[in-house]
């Protein structure tokens with residue numbers, strides 16, 4: 001791994017930045033989604049033989065970061081090509097690959113991802129959505145919460161459990177559930193977020209699924225799941241870095257122009273230094289994200305796990321601080337609709353909570369990296 005970007009990555013970055021600039025903060029999600037897909041950006045990580053770009057999460061994270069930095073992040077990139085595309089490309093059957101990968105790559109189909117449950121929360125070992133066999137079919141029952149984009153996704157990759165016929169123990173497994181499947185109900189959650197992608201509570205009531213709905217091997221569920229969760233964390237880091245950069249850029253422009261004494265406010269170190277600090281934090285977070293993407297794309301799932309967690313943590317914290325400082329830099333204007341920064345205060349917190357909270361990452365590093373004992 002080199003710490004400077006390759007020429008290809010630089011070219012991708014500036015091409016996506018140009019696309020983002022054309023759409024800007026008032027973007028139409030659907031138009032941007034299909035344009036980004038046509039240019040090959042949404043499927044940049046998917047295999048070439050299925051219509052993708054043959055790259056990896058390194059390239060996909062550049063796309064999301066640059067769109068975010070232009071004020072037009074595509075949240076569904078975190079789930080559709082990054083989690084679902086990766087899991088299907090690595091563990092799906094030939095038929096599943098044929099059915100989904102070209103469509104995920106060209107943006108004509110989208111897939112959401114559902115793991116979070118109301119009674120399990122951060123403890124995904126406690127999820128109870130269960131699949132039982134009925135002939136060759138599966139019957140899937142359970143509840144999910146905070147699942148993004150279920151209304152705009154053609155299907156949702158649901159993390160459930162199957163019962164081990166020998167031991168009776170529940171094993172994690174992944175099912176593709178079409179949006180119109182009988183028994184699949186969604187209820188939009190009233191979030192305090194100004195985002196085009198909505199969150200839903202799902203009720204899965206004895207959904208009958210064919211055998212082909214199961215992705216990968218019933219006995220290797222956990223491994224398959226982690227193959228998708230590392231890209232999710234890396235992409236959330238990209239989302240956070242993009243948003244932090246967008247907010248910071250607005251603040252810098254304002255601080256250069258706004259004069260209330262005899263110099264622009266950006267000349268006061270009380271304004272300039274926190275902005276410089278925010279920039280440094282975002283750059284550092286990006287380095288960790290690049291390391292995580294590199295390890296993941298090299299096939300080092302274990303190394304990528306630690307790095308992806310650290311990158312998500314660093315990016316989430318850097319984003320929250322950058323947005324906070326940006327709003328403060330604008331004074332009263334920071335809270336107006338016209339300048340559009342106040343809503344990012346809530347949006348930035350998403351990167352601290354999801355897909356795994358700041359505290360759960362600190363727990364992971366305490367236990368896995370530092371070897372400290374668990375409190376729970």
Ligand SMILES: Cc1cc2nc3c(=O)[nH]c(=O)nc-3n(C[C@H](O)[C@H](O)[C@H](O)COP(=O)(O)OP(=O)(O)OC[C@H]3O[C@@H](n4cnc5c(N)ncnc54)[C@H](O)[C@@H]3O)c2cc1C
Nearest residue numbers: 113114115116121122146147148350353354355356357359
């Ligand atoms: C905007 C948004 C979009 C989302 N999209 C999706 C999606 O598409 N798919 C999906 O599956 N999920 C999604 N989520 C859910 C998200 O992943 C969860 O909110 C997150 O994992 C935290 O779970 P929880 O909300 O149940 O919090 P809880 O687990 O109830 O945690 C509450 C608080 O307690 C802390 N805590 C819990 N356990 C410990 C511990 N052992 N030690 C220290 N602190 C602890 C947490 O850090 C947190 O601060 C989304 C969430 C949001 C907000």
